[in-house]
Amino acid sequence: MHIAVTLLSYSLLLPLAAGVSTTITNSWDGGFEAEACVPVTQELNGWTLSLTFDEDVWWVEVWIGDATKISNREYTITSDMHQSPGDQICFDIVGQGDGDIRPTGTVTIVGGPSKAGSGSQKNYADALAKSILFYDTQRSGRLPADNPIPWRGDSNVDDCVPGGWHDAGDHVKFGLPLSSAATLLGWSLVQFKDGYEKAGQLDQMYDMIKWIYDYFLRAWNPGKQELCVQVGDGYKDHAYWGRPEDMNMDRPCKFVNETTPGADIVGGTAAALAAGSIGFRAKDSAYADRLLNAAMNLYSFAKGHRGVFSGGAPFYFSSGDADEMCEGAMWLYKATGDQSYLIDAKGFVDLGVAWGLGWDDKKIACQSLLYEATREDQYKQAVEGFFNSWFPGGGITYTPCGLAWRDKWGSNRFAGNSAFMALLAAEMGLQPSTYRKWAVEQINYLLGDNSHDGGCFSYEIGYGSKFPRNPHHRAASCPDRPAPCTDDQLYAWGSSPHVLNGALVGGPDENDKYKDERADYIQNEVAIDYNAGFHGALAGIVHLKAVGKMPVTNNKCPC
Known part of the structure; x- marks a missing residue:
């Protein structure tokens, strides 16, 4: 300097x-x-x-x-x-x-x-704690005695692979968003463990994320070389409005094996488990070994059986498998230090400017992991190119109050994911002041620095005093038993009977306009992948506060 x-x-x-x-x-x-x-x-x-x-x-x-x-x-x-x-x-x-x-x-x-500044008024630790509760709400299977969600009970205990998380406001378990969300959540635990500690949420995070790791371990059959990548019929499930505890429909399973390709999901699941092995290494080395062994087996299988899984269409269908294979290789490299994985990742990476980070496109994640590992200029340029495209003047739409608005489907999701990636890039030494400030301002918008409902409106349910009351979520909309829950609840007037704490709703339109209507599955959808990057960014911001690196923010519509 x-x-x-x-x-x-x-x-x-x-x-x-x-x-x-x-x-x-x-x-x-x-x-x-x-x-x-x-x-x-x-x-x-x-x-x-x-x-x-x-x-x-x-x-x-x-x-x-x-x-x-x-x-x-x-x-x-x-x-x-x-x-x-x-x-x-x-x-x-x-x-x-x-x-x-x-x-x-x-x-x-x-x-x-x-x-x-406006950032000082946000309780990021509380927002992080509530996001953990959202994932606990999404649990399928037989719930533990210490289940923190009193209005949720055992559900779908006879699934071919029990456990896991319901995808969104529905009850299907889809492999692409499951593996994508788990990878980002695991990444946040590896990178910002001190954020969870500072928030008093480390044990809760371990408990929450172990639920999905356990599911992946059950879903993989190494003897058959087969991974269960979906449980439930999307059409039948979406036609049902009711409690998951009351479901009695058939829930078929779909598999990837030697005759049915799906390296996108298998590679993504390998990435999630490899990240989990790092996150659990200091806490439970035997469990970390189980995760790592499964990750290596899954990756090896995916590498020998390339191709995308088509059975999740039209709900989830990947445009390619190279990004997930790169993610899987890089997390295995981080977990093992084996150079062969790094060589693989260099072969899989696409150095083009990523559109955004989501369940289908992990390009920016792959580029970031490679830059972290190699410090090579080609990966640095790719990562910085992504953020240049996301920052003002780079081509992305900004709402009047400053949300980086990528798409009407999960606008909050894409902003939260990019905020998380910006905080990770800053930890790697890439324009720390600029990236941190932008990331925190995006999260501040989601937590209240916006103009909806007179301002101070949180798009994370349960945070603050003003937040969505009618998410597109079946279980939250159902009254307590023995009252029935039917399609009537989809259109019922008034707030949902249960507060879906921690869920990040889809978000506003490009003009900051938002309607809190349960039937609006665009703006008011919630999903495990919607929360993932937002969740990681919250852990990252608590980390920044803990180490004295919190930026001053300048949101356009401060609360």
Whole structure:
């Protein structure tokens, strides 16, 4: 980082708290490395640190903000990041001086308190906790004694493969969105585990995601080389409006095997399980081994039996399998370090600009994983090209209040997924300030920084005081037993009897217009893949707050 020389006197700035000392972590002839963590005692909307040394330091390099040289012993570091009381501003320093230099440094916050940006008003930890509850609500099968959703009970216990998650407001278990959602959720646990810890939700996250991993393990039969990729008939299921607990229709199973291709779903499932093996490694190594072994077997099978699964059409049908194969290879590379997987992924990757991240298209995920592993410029350019296309001026539509609006089907889903990818890219060192600010602003929009219903309207159900009351979700619309639940509930007036906590609805149109109507399965649909990236972004934002890297936001319609 270039150090500007200025005549600014930092002595004109008043310290907000006592200074802390830097700690030398490494030194050599002519240079040193140090670290520091400064506790925050006041709400800060941007800050300035004073960094002083007891001997001459010619220049310093930091990555948390902009460093300005006052003299050989005095520097300031400035940032527009928001901080709350209880946070810490932690950073590394690289400095240069004469000889085997090991200076003692003192860091003091000298930036004054100011009104917090819109991001400071969001309780991201609460939003994350509620998103976990949504996935618990989607559980199929025999529920555990500690089921946190009192209005849900055992359902479809006689499925050929019991367990798993219902797809959306319906009750089919589709392999493409299941594997896609599980991969993103697992990625968030691997990357932002501290976010779950800080939110007090780590145990809940492990419990929630293990439900789908267990289902995948049951769905894969290594002896038969067969994976169950769908349970339920989409047409019959969608014609039924009622509780999953009351279903008595046939629920046929569909399989991928040596005669029925489906490398898209099999490769995606391998990715999910490989990510899960990393996430569970420190918690339960034996379980992590089970996940990894299944992931390797699935990937090997998919590699030898390429092609997409057509049996999920017209509900879910993939446009190709190379992106899922790349994801599977990269997660196995991360889990094992085996170079053969990295070589495979390089063969599968498409370096074109991705349209968006969703259950069908994992292109940007593959590119990001490859950049993280290799730091090669071709992958960096692909990732940055994606965000350039998503940022203002890049061709995507923005609503008046600032939502990056990709499509009427799950507009919130695509924004949440891209926000998650932006936070991951920032962790890899790609334009951290820009990417983090944009990502948090997208999540802020979803949590209330919009104009609907006079503003402060959360598109995540149960968050805040204003949120959707009529999601397109059968179970939530049904009154308590023994009252019947029929098509009448689809069009019933008034709020759903049960609050579908944590569900992210489809979202507004390109003009910020939204109708809270249960029968509107475009704007008011909920789904496991709608929540996945949004969920991961929430964990990422809690992580940013925990490590003192929360950006200042500037939403167009702040709550």
